Amino acid sequence: MIVINKLHKSYNMGSSSLHVLKGIDFNVEDGELVAIMGSSGSGKSTLLNILGMLDNADDGTYDLDKIRIENLDEKTAAEYRNKFLGFVFQSFNLITYKNALENVALPLYYQGIPRKERQKTALSFLEKVGLRDWATHLPSELSGGQKQRVAIARALASNPKVLLADEPTGALDSATSIEVMALIQKINNEGKTILVVTHEHDIAKMCKRIVHLRDGVIVEDKKIKQNILKNV
C-alpha cells in the first residue's frame, strides 16, 4: 500500500537547515495498523505530513497504492488527498461553524457528490462512530472524545485507502483515549489501513506494528502482539 525509499526532509530556517528525516525506508501493507513512535521532535509528524501530501519530501520516493507521488501540483495533491487519504489530527480540526453532519459531509462535497447523498453517507458514518444523535450539534457542543470521533467519521467518509492519525489521543484523557483507539481498531478490523503517530507506549501497543523513529531514522520496526480493546 505504502512504499517509501530513502526519504529525506530538511527545514530551512534562515541560514541554518534542520535535517529532520535522514533516509527513511518503510513499507506498509494493506490492512495494517501501524504506530509511529518516537520522542517529541523526532520527525513523526513530518513523516506523516509527507505521507499525507500536505508537505513535500526533499529526496527519496513515495508510492501510494502503486502510484508514484512526486512533483504534485497543489491541485493534484488536493485530489489525491481527497480520494486516497483520511486525516485525524490531535486538535480535531473541525470547522467550528459547521455541525457534526456537515463536517463529515465536507470531503464528499469536494468530491462533487450531490447534497442528499452526501448527507446520507455522512449520517451512516456518524452512526458508525456512535454519534448519529449528535448530527446537528456544533463542535463546541461536543466533548473531546466526541469531536475526535466526528473527525474519524469525516476521515472515513470519502472511503480513503489510508487513514493518517497524528496523535489522535493527544488531547484526550486516558479513558476517552481508549474509546477512540477502540474505534480505530474496529475500523482497522474492517480492513482499513491506518497509521497512528503517538509518543505514548500504551497507545502504540494497541496497534499491530510499531515503527520507532529517533533522530530522523527508523531505529526499530517490529510486529507486536496487539492489545485488543473491548468495543464499547
Place this chain on the structure above:
Amino acid sequence: MMNSFKKIFEKDTWDEIFESISKNRTRTIITTIGVFWGIFIYIALAGSATGLENGFDEAFSGLSKNSMGVWVQSTSVPYKGFEEGRRFPFRLSDVDYLKDRVPEIEYISPGLQAGAFSGSPPLVVRGTKSDNFNLFGNFPTQAKISVIKIYDGGRFINDEDIKYERKVAVIGEGTQERLFNQGEDPIGKYIIINDVNFKVVGVEKFAEGFGGFGSDSDITIPYTTFAKMYNRGDKFGWMFISGYDYVNPKYLEETVVDNLKVLKTVAPEDDRAFGTFNIGSLFESIVKFSSGMIFLSLVVGIATIFAGVIGIGNIMLIAVKERTNELGIRRALGAKPLEVKIQIVLEAVFLTIIAGIIGIIVGALLLFVINIGTANLEDFPFTNPTVPLAIVFGAFITMITLGTLIGLIPAERAVSIKPIEALREE
C-alpha cells in the same frame, strides 16, 4: 479548470457561501457596512440632485428657456450731443429692425401695460363686483415665449383680435375669483374695463412669470386694442424676445442690447440705458448647478463605494487570516486552490452585491421620504428625486467588478501558504 469554474453556478457552492456568510454574522455585517454606506450616499446625493433639477424645472416651467426681456430706462452717459438722463420709447418699427439685425431671434413680443411697474391699474367692473387689475396689451407671440396655459374652453389672444382691435380679454385665475361667482363659467361673459365692454375669451392658469411682475390677477387684451384705448400710437416700453434653441442666451442679450444702442444713439459703454433680464442665463446657472451636483455625487459616491469595497477586501484579508485554519482543513480534505479562491471571491462579490442592494433600497427610501416631506413646501424646489437606471446599473457593475478584484487579493493570500502551515495556525 473548467470543472472548477462550473462550480460558480452550482447550488452547492452557494450553499457553502451562504453558510459561511450567515454563520459568521459579525464579520459579514462589518464587511458590508462600507459598501452599503457608499452606495447609500451615492443614491441619496444623485437622487437629490435630480430632485433639485426637476424642482427648478418645474418652478420655471412657465418660461421659454431661451428668452429675455428688455425695457428702456434712461441714459447714463452723454453721447453725440444728447445729455445723460434721456428717456425714449421703443417703437413698433424697432421690432422689425431687431429681427433684421439679429437672425438668432425667433420671436419678439412687444408689450404694453397699465399697472405693475408703470401706470395705474384700471378699474374693472363686472355686475356688482369691481376691483383694480393690472392690464397688459400683448401679441399672440407672447404665448410662444412664455408658456401660457389656458383652461379648457378658452383661448389666448389671436391674430384676428390684433387685426380687428377686438375687445376681448384673457383673465387670470385670481381675476376670475374676484369678478365671478364660484362655479360660474366666465367664457363669453363681459367685463367692463375703463368703461369699455370686453368679452372674456380665456382664463389663464398661473405660472411663475417673467421677472416676477406677472400675477394670477392680471388681464390681457390685444396689443392693438390696448394701444388705441390708451392712445399709445406705435410706442411701447418693453418687449420679450426668444432665440432659437441653439442660441446662447447671454449672446442673445448682448447682441440685442448692442443693436438697440446703435438704433437709439446710446453710448456703447452705457450699461444703464436698457434694462434686461435673461431667463436663459438664470436657467443655465441652475442647470450647471444641478449637473455639478450630479457630478459631485458621482465622484463622492464612487469614491465611497471604492473605499467600501477596499474595506471589504481588507476585512476579507483579515478574515482569511482568521480562517487560515479552516481553509487548511478544507484543503486537507480535498479543496483545490481554485475552489478556495472561487469561494472567497464569490463571498466578496456576494457581500458587495447584498450591501449594494440594501444601500440602493435605503437610499431610495430616503429620497421617497424627502419627496413626500417637501411635497407641500412651495418654496423648496424638489420634485421627483430619481436616479437614472443606467447609473444604478453602472454602480452595480462597478461594485461587482471591484468586489471581484478586491476578493482576489485575500483569495490569492489564502492559497499562497502550504496546507500544512495553514493547519498549524490556530
